[in-house]
Amino acid sequence: MNKLTIISILFLLSFGFITQAEGQTLSNRQTEQIKNQVDSMFQKMLVLAEKLEFSKLSTGVNDTREAGFITNGKYYARYSSLIEDVKNNAQGISQQDISIKEKKITVLSDKIVLMTASGVAKAKLDDGREIAADFHWSFVYEKIDNDWKVIYSHQSTTR
Template identity: 35%
Template sequence: MNKTKSMRTLFCLFSILIMSCCVGLNAYSQELTIEQKEKITSEIVTAFENSINAAENLDAKLLADCVDDSFQSGFIINGRFFPLFKGVMDDFNGKAIGCKSQKLAVINKKITVLGENTALLTASGDYSLYLEDGRTLTGKFAWTIVYSKINGQWKIVHSHM
């Protein structure tokens, strides 16, 4: 009987501990107003459009300006993992040789505001890559991009493309 009572007491104390942790952790979650989420969403749309324009013009410098690699969270491009954004840019510059421009038609786009400084964007669509020899390559794309507000600007901190 003593052992059963000890187990019940231990179970109750453990349950109280878990509930206290849950309540404590919930206190740190961010509840944003609809207006705050709409403002952040609008800012993400602008940042995304800037990166689309840079990509369409094959402008490596402008693309790099859209990214902050200070977290070093890694980037995935066509199934290849790059631990640093520098590797992405080296790959981009190598593959851009012989390319004139590209057109990206975003068909689906969803922005999820995760907090006042973090947002997730998922997008898919079609691309046309125009080569200098006159050929055009076409296909589909699907992306996941994590944005973080750093020094007042929304930057890409991770992408899976």
């Protein structure tokens, strides 16, 4: 009897490890609604970035989890240090235009969303010159207090 019990337990355990763990299931309607909400927040942040309103960009970020941010190979433990570098690097830029070429929003749950995007950013310098850079972004959004906020990002650019 003990041998049969042990074999049964091992079978049940191995079956549990082999079968796919299923996470939260959302309806297509819920998924589309979440994608639209996140995309709306993303579009608002793009407008602020184009206007160089960096202090207002902070409204779209929640850094309480301290997940970190990566930009062009540099790790920032806090969003405040990232945005400070962005402000310093933007000196001499009068305006910028951001064009999204590709974007994918993946809903992981009703509270977590992954977004990837790529495109071209064109900056007009104070001296009249223009520079362009291709970019590749990844964002993790979390729904916090009924608003979608970026909790992690990875951004890279190539010129």
